[in-house]
Amino acid sequence: MKILILGNGGREHAIGKKLFEDNPSINIYFYPGNGGTSLIGKNIENYHSTLELGFFAKKNGIDITIVGSEIFLMEKIVDIFHDFGLKIIGPNYLSSQLEVDRSFSKDFMKKYGISSPKYEVFSCYDKAVSFLEKKTKPLVIKTNGIAGGKGVFLVKNKNEAKKALKTIMIEKKFGNSGNKIIIEDYLQGIEASIISIFNGKHIIPFISAKDYKKIGENEIGVNTGGMGSIVPNPYMTNSVWLYFKKNILNPTLKGLILEKLIFFGFLYFGLMITSNKVYLLEYNVRMGDPETQALLPLMESNLLNIIQSIFLKKKIYISWKKLYSCCVVLSSNGYPENYDIGKMISGLDSLKEPFYIAGANKKKDKWITSSGRVLNIIGIGNTLKEARYKAYDKVKKIKFDNLYFRKDIGL
Template sequence: MKILIIGGGGREHAIGKKLLEDYNPIHLYFYPGNGGTGLIGNNINNHYSILELGMFSKKNDIDITIVGSEIFLLEGIVDVFKNFGLKIIGPHYSAAKLEGDRIFSKSFMKKYGIRTPKYEIFSCYQTAMSFLKKKKYFLPIAIKSNGLAEGKGVILAHNIDEAKKALKTIMIEKKFGKSGNKIIIEEFLQGKEASIISLFNGKDIIPFLSAMDYKKIGENEKGMNTGGMGAIVPNPYMTNSVWIDFKKNILEPTLEGLILEKLNFFGFLYFGLMITPNKIYLLEYNTRIGDPEAQTLFPLMKSNFLNIIQSSFLHKEEINIIWEKSCSCCIVLSSKGYPEKYETGKLIVGLDSLQEPFYIAGAKKEKEDWITSSGRVLNIIGIGNTIQEARKKAYDKVKKIKFENLYFRRDIGL
């Protein structure tokens, strides 16, 4: 069997490792991949358009394609591959807008009564500024770019000056490019975040274990948003009552809306949640597996991942996923300066003797040496009976890794 995995980070390395662990006679291809994926499959080094990638897959008899990166989804890769008659996991372009177009997503939530924070939409900087001046009581607020921004297009403003600066950064300076042409000003909710990654087979949404993602670069959730600096599974704040609230007020109306709007697809659906003292709210959808949640979840998945994937293509009615009764903690090792300017090309010491599980995110192998190649470099995983045991194991493993300008958060799982 030949499987193509789209993306080049730790998530894609984790998907590949899990597939090989469950069913070894697989030939893996990665586009573009990284140093880790190159050890377990073939990285496609050529720069391909979506159309060329479809032609490559057809020519090389790729059986299944799994899309990890959101960028490709918004470019319509699923539509193109299906036109080639290829099996691909991910949403078609219209459904991918649930992640790639926040205004589309918020409208969907509103239409189907899915509980989400109050919000206003703006396409004019001056109009947004006028709104802020009139609604000072509304602070603190979250100001969000409309489109994709690698998980970084959200700025939290505690006062009017921070709000003005955020608007200027997004709408005038265009820090997040065209995604800042329209913005959402959203009510800020105090609580604990949760990530629920799930599988959608066009009929049912099957949730995975709950996760907690640490998005900020600084400890105690301070500083800029990143693609994720760590995660724990399960999320200790997802109690039974919170799960019931989530299923009734978020998951079930989401499923209803997806079917009624003909947004059916086979792929992953990520619920970004805020747990407040009284209720749970949906902040955002992602239409792919989260990163680093995937790296934290897969070591706990007892079920055969390839069988889960194939069951939907074979139109099996029920999908049951079995999990280890353990806890997992992921620490992201990054290059100092990420998510802004950072240096690469730094020698990594200790990687060859590192105990599994771990995943390569932004490193490459040059002869016998491992070298940093991106902002997020490695994902180190600890497994234990409790979150405390899992995080201790993870941080003990982190001590074995050294490279110049190494940075990581020390509060993951606290």
């Protein structure tokens, strides 16, 4: 069995590790991968387009490809692999619009009565400013396109709102992703992440997770790709699950089938739990990062068997350990803005599993930072408190210049 995993972060390392632990005889390829993925498989190089990756997969007899990073979805990788007659886990280009085009996604939610915040869409800066002049309550401003998890601004007043608009639409900090923007009602509550599997017929949810998106403790500062996560999310009570399934999951499934947005892959629900309701904030059509890193160590089922079952359209049953998981992301100071790389990491070779490489490479037996998010350290325990303690105890063993991490993950 040959598997190709697309992406270069901790999520892809976690997927590869889980597959390899369950099935030691498989051969795993990563593109582009990182220093951690090279230890469990082969990082392939010198492929500069999705078409070239398709030729590689066909020539080398890749049995299944898993799309980790959303970047590949924008390049129609699934459609191209289907043209090659290859099996790939991920949405075709039309279905990927649920993530890569927020206005498409919001219109889908509205059409199928899915519980979500009220919103307006703007492609004109002046019209957006005029709309904001009439508003007095906090709002959320989002780029229409994907921005690595960073194109979301919570604005509490008109000055903050105009500054966010200028950043997105005038200064073009997020490029073409900011050509159109979404302005939606701000909701006070607790966020939850539900990663699920869609096999074209059923949506099978994983256990819940909580992501910590902001760079600063107590959820302050700019948005990042994620600074930590816990599993399960303590706020996903039975009543919240029931509300989610009735008002979000079931109408989503109905809409996907009626709109012919059929694919074999992962579907992520980003939720907001308020005092009296649960809202859907966004869809992702791949596994979340760093939620995946906290989830997979608790999965008892064989991940490869689950993935193979997706193509059969059969109901999938997933077994989970009755434990808690806490993931702490170690980053380069300055992330997600400006940061230095090339810093030597100490303590990594003696670190106990589980942990994942997000942005580091090994050069002459030394680990060197290569990105903003560097390592994902995982603690597992019988309680969330124990899992958190174990994660931060492991964090103490890692050293590198400009090391930064949040100290409140799991509190």
